[in-house]
Amino acid sequence: MGEYGLLSALDPITLVEGVARVVIVTSSDGGDVRALYQIMEFRGFEKLAQGRHVEDMPRIVSTICGFCSWSHHLVSGKAVDAVFGRKPPARAELTRILVNHIQILDSHLLHFAFIGLPDLALWGEKQRDITKLLAKSPEVASAALKTRTVLKRLEKRLVGKIQQGPVVVPGGVARGLTREDLGELEKALRDVSGAFNTLYKFFEERVVESELFKRLLESEEFTVRCYSMGLVRGSALEHYDGALRVVDSKGRVVHELASPAEYTSVIGEALVEWNHAALPYYKLAGFKFPDEESTIMVGPLARLNVAEKVPGERASWEYKRLLEAAGGKPVSNVALYHWARLVETIHSLEALEEMTRDSRLLEGEVASFTGTPSSRGVGAVEAPRGVLIHDYSVAEDFTVARARIITPTTINNTSINTNLSRVSARLVREVKSSGRPSPETVSLLESIVRSYDPCNSCATHCVRIGGEVITTSFTIVVLNERGDVLWRG
Amino acid sequence: MLRLAVLPGAVCGGCDVALASLGERLLELLKHYEVVYWPTVVDRKLSDLLKLDSVDVLIHMGGISVEEEAELAREISSRARVKVSFGTCSVYGDIPGLNSLYTPEEVYEAIASQVDARIRSERLGLPRPIEYSAYTDIVEPEVLAPGCPPDELVLDQLFELLVKYAETGRLEARLVLLGDSESLCNKCPRNPKTSKVVVPGIKRLYEVRLDENKCFLEQGVLCMGPATRAICDHSCVRVNYPCTGCGGPVEWGSDAGLSAMSAVASALMADMEKAVLEPGLVGELDEVRDVVGSFYRYTLRKSLIYKLKKARSSGE
Amino acid sequence: MSWSPRVVAFLCKWCSGAAAETAGVMRLRYDPSVTPVIVPCTGRVTPAMILTALLNGADGVLVGGCHTPNDCHYVAGNFKAFKRVYMVKKLLQQAGIEPERVRIEWISATEAPKLARVVSEFVEEIRRLGPLGGRRA
């Protein structure tokens, strides 16, 4: 692309506002428009992991992300188990699954209440956040805040800290849960379910029924036809363990990897010069950008695409409703992300509800000490935002020689850009004609990013540069081929 | 109404979550403060913040890792009456500080060396990575709130402090280090406060079945408790995991890693030194393959060893 | 100007320190780049003292104590020192600084010649390693 050559010489952005930045580049004729969702971080966990005691990794990597710290903690734990060749006893395994569900619950509710709802419910307004929502519909906002307090209290109780708390040790967990713990869980679930129903009702009435939502569901700009990847157990929705399945844009199963270690046969990583974070892509298609053929999507939508059923009465019912609204599988409209999160939230609520009665959580060993060590260990879990993979190689003394970390947000980067590019074409047209885009268009653009719920601290685990994590706000910059700023939001 | 700004540097978001977990008390704060900037929670652009010539309280989260971040932190700090360094990244550098021993290039190479493809493409301006530092390395805050992330104890104290400041317009001291000024050991439920604490040998976490009541050091498991400021209610110890030292040193400015190292080494096999002799002791000490990660996981950026390394490389 | 090494030697007053006195009485010769700092016992030497020395311009640090297992005037201070110094060396190594810049030796009061030899050898080693660059201008 010749014109980018020109661009590469220039550094038009003097002000960095956080990590998230959408840069839209257009050719003179406006024919070639592409949006780059740019992650500029450089935190370097791959480097700082080197030389660490591998068993310390679960604690260390949990600071990659303060939102899905437990996902990183757990997946790292699984990678460490693999290194020591240990299989956690049932009690430990269940404890981890429980923790993982709480992670999903926490993150989904946070995004749904603090970003999803405001974004859709306050459509068209300049400031679309919880504080505004608080003014508009206090009962919803306070319900949202309530879930925070309850969950945080629960997490503190179970894992000591509200995040970055310790759960796993090689081959198990540090401590087994007690009857009291489960009692607390039960109480918390009651409160959360209560608050959740308020949110759910609001979503039903104010979002699903809204003209806007219907419009978005038809919007081509909100559509992406690419591969979906996720864990499945049997063929049901799974978040902690199971096989890594890939379905194509037609919904056909193209891969089903029994062991996460085989991920390298499906996923490649490319380093481009406009981004610090590597871009994962569908290996068999080779790296093309932006191109749905080499794009893999992970996360709630992808999970619903790879799975054939969702356990749990209410969850599976909600799942069916979603599919109806989507007009069947595979689901390719990103506006449905919010709904997909609802389905999973319900699923986790139901799963946890069941676990409060599971006596296996209270009996038996908490860790196993037998197994044949190996020099490499790979783990995969479903983080709230999608498949998360940790891949460690160790020296004989079990210190980390090499660590590779692939996060959902980096995987989704290309599919985000696909959607963004579609809206950008319109945005550029508006900018060229009237000098500024319409609020509607800007909202669309922001809305796309928000539905993906990109977790930039995850994405930027490889980079230290900070910035807001859940992107409620980010810069949009429009450049011409010479790199002049045509417009900045 | 006072102005409160929350400025993230290099963060993971944990601090955002921690601050947000004030929950209903946030609303209490909103009675005294207008949140003029908090990108994670409030949809306001940085440009809005930059329009203000002053803010009353600035809460800075995260470390500093790019030129632009440093400039921004300095700029906003210069306009703030009270600067709160929030979270261990901001105060001590935290885990990203482990990269302090490497250059940004070395760090980048670790990533680049693993990818399947390196694509020549358009090159958009990316922020200039500088050597990672804590917020406290470039600005002198009035309040330090350590913790990875700050725990209830610290959040409570900070909440009190902010409300008080809103009412009185004054702080207790020129530099306030939150948390209790004692080490975690002092109130540790596992510290019998009698007898000795002989470290029988050093065990790595994969080698030991953790006793839920016994002092970790007495199980041969490294615990930073003795040298770590009490900024939590033994969060980790309570769930049967040794303290890893995210609270930093008990006193601002001291080197927690060295103190802990000296304490542990001294107590190691104190009762059988003459039986096992140097080789026996070396055998145990070598169980610690990763000295930095074990004793400096959160405070390397502030350590003597870092300063030495720095002085060295600048000397070369 | 040409660089000359700086070495700080923490010598316990009972053994290595006494050996240094005897070395004087015997008029033995050793390298003057070493500054002796007499401590009550090597068990009193902290990692902080060693790193502070390196950070303030010392290119090497020598710790001299009584022979193990039984010579320490204070029963086992020398073992405490040994363990701490060993950890400091590991720390230096990990930070990419030659651990050879810190050395611990057991030298009894009667071993004045050994003291002289160790000191000169150590200074030679530091010369070979070159300046540490920890010097604060």
Place this chain on the structure above:
Amino acid sequence: MRIGVFVCHCGVNIAGVVNVKRVVEEARKLPGVVHAEDYTYMCSEPGQELIVRAIREHGLDGVVVAACTPSLHYETFARAVERAGLSRYRLEMASIRELDSWVHLDKELATEKAVRIIAGAVAKLAGSRVYEPIRLEVTRRAMVIGGGIAGITAALTLAKMGIPVVLVEKAPTIGGKMAMLHETFPTLDCAQCILTPLMAEVARHPLVKIYTLAEVEGVEGYVGNFKVKIRVKPRGVRVEDCRLCGFCERVCPVEVPSEFNRGLSKRKAIYIPFAQAVPAAYVVDFEHCTRCGRCLKVCPTKAINLDQREELVEEVVGAVIVATGYELYPPEKLPEYQYGAEDDVVDSLQFERILDVQGPTRGEIRRPSDKKPVKRVVFIQCAGSRDVSHLPYCSKICCMYTAKHAMLFLERVPGGEAYVFYIDVRAGGKGFEEFIKRAQEHGVVYIKGRVARVYKDRATGDVVVEGYDLLDNREIVIRADLVVLALGMVSALDKKLTEALKIPTDPYMFVSEVHPKLRPVETPAAGVLVAGTTQGPKDIPESIAQAASAAAKAAELLIRGYIERDPLVAEVDRDKCNGCRVCVTVCPYGAVEIVEGKARVNEVVCEGCGACAASCPVGAIQLRNYTESQALEVVKAVLRVK
């Protein structure tokens, strides 16, 4: 700070190499230094006067003397500064002679080094504080635990110095192992003849209080004031009323093996260990007594009381001497020698009893099994000793007493044969080598080699000893009447006592002394001393010598009624302390303990090594006048100088 620096020329000793004038100039530039001068001989009268005058004229509050070493002249200059009204803790010496001018030739470099050394001293002084000496009132009374020859000697030595002594013995009589011996090497004088007068003397001594059948239950306090709890078992016989008539013994129906004769004879349930026992009184063996009451009836003085209870008494003493002695290595652990299985395999102490005229056989040497006179004896040395799977150490006395045994046997049994299996013969000691020679001249056959096995020939009743002669390099089989095992020595000390007294031991329960050369009778626990075989294998003269020296050390502590100590010990900032216990762990003297959750230093016990200070994770415990900040300042100071 107003510090004065005084640089000594020591004639040409220093000035010949170090440019003293320059040192003085440089010293003036050091922070806190307000005055500096030099003089030919600082230690001389005029030199000292010059310091005194300077302190007064310049109002100095600190003095650094750059000269020789503290070991030579610290006292000299300390008195000088005290004359000028300054505390001795405001004096530092910079050893620029031994550590500088005497070891370097290069004047330039030596001069720089002198300045660095002085800079360090100045920096340290800047952080020094003034302290009063520690003074502690002590209880002028000592306790000796163990009434063997070592304990008796220690007790008598102290008593003769006028220091009251409490002697605690767990047996019914004092005398210990020596009382069992027949004759002693190398002089072959009778053990009882030299021991029993001492036993009587100590019992008579007005300043000695003896507890028999007594054991230390617990110890509180520390040097100067130990509160010792003693458990005293009932004797069942009022000592003062017992006339030793022996009626009780005769009527007593219960028979048990005699400890004193090591099971080779029987005694009654009411008995006297041996004729010269002290206290001279019978004792009831309550373990075996059936309480039939016959003795009560026959006792002319009604001295017997079978309902006597054991009691717990407390004694307060200023020092404790541990002299608990030794036991023989349990022969059951050496099954190849058939001890216990065969009556004709005996241990060395049993053989002492066999030789003894008061012994089970009235001194006639007969085999225990069938009382047949013994013609051939095999002595096996190093039974347990010098054997990694048993006792890696040498028990030291076995070579000598075996030679003694063999020689006495040959004297008693004309035409008898004595064979000794040995690894090495260790006869390092006055008259020892000669003694071995005599034994060999007497016809004792020494066989270098180990015994493979010992068994009884049922037909002949012989004990057959199969061994290997390393010198002749051949199997050797001896059909003997009696086999005597020279069992190794093990400490009689138990954990209960070592823990109560906070004294460390080696893996074989022998007490570890503070310093094996310089302080051989002192344990790391201040005020606790050790004598005799409790510290390691010894013969009688060594035990006696050590006991006397332990007594002297105890007297040193007690004689003045108070102890005065250098105040430069550790102290705790209790606000900073977190009770992590590391200091308690590293202190070799048990001088630090956790009180109300925080560390507290016992100033009297602390020796001021600073190990605790260097280990404290929060800098709460510091060594006076060698605080961490002082140490760091010294380091920076010496490096700051060009």
